[in-house]
Amino acid sequence: MxxxxxxxxxxxxxxxxxxxxxxxxxxxxxxxxxxxxxxxxxxxxxxxxxxxxxxxKENHTPATFTILNFEVDDVDRAVDELTGRGVTFERYEGFEADEKGIVRDGHGPAIAWFTDPAGNVIAVLSNG
The missing domain is CATH 3.10.180.10 (2,3-Dihydroxybiphenyl 1,2-Dioxygenase, domain 1)
Known part of the structure; x- marks a missing residue:
């Protein structure tokens, strides 16, 4: 349909x-x-x-889930570039992140989360 x-x-x-x-x-x-x-x-x-x-939305409540996922060839480079542009990476309980905020647990792609100015969650993750 x-x-x-x-x-x-x-x-x-x-x-x-x-x-x-x-x-x-x-x-x-x-x-x-x-x-x-x-x-x-x-x-x-x-x-x-x-x-x-x-x-x-006047009474906007930030999404508590990932609204956008950006797949990249090099997560480290993407995180470094975003950090250089003032982005701060989130750390979530239950996910062991390295010093950059990247989770590399072997159960999926390397991933790091950050928020937009409204608090909505976005991820950058390895496409390989």
Missing amino acids: FGESTAYSCFSVDDLDAARRFYGDVLGLRVEDTGPEGMRMLNLTLPGGARVFVYP
């Missing part, structure tokens, strides 16, 4: 300007302002062309 339709994901933030700067300047994604007159929203274009819709 939906195999041939277009789909996209969405999430909320509490500050569109901060989200625009973070997703555009820090993560390097294409960010476009959109929405009907008087209601500003953002469209993010992910690698590969998928779109994500970002909308403002």
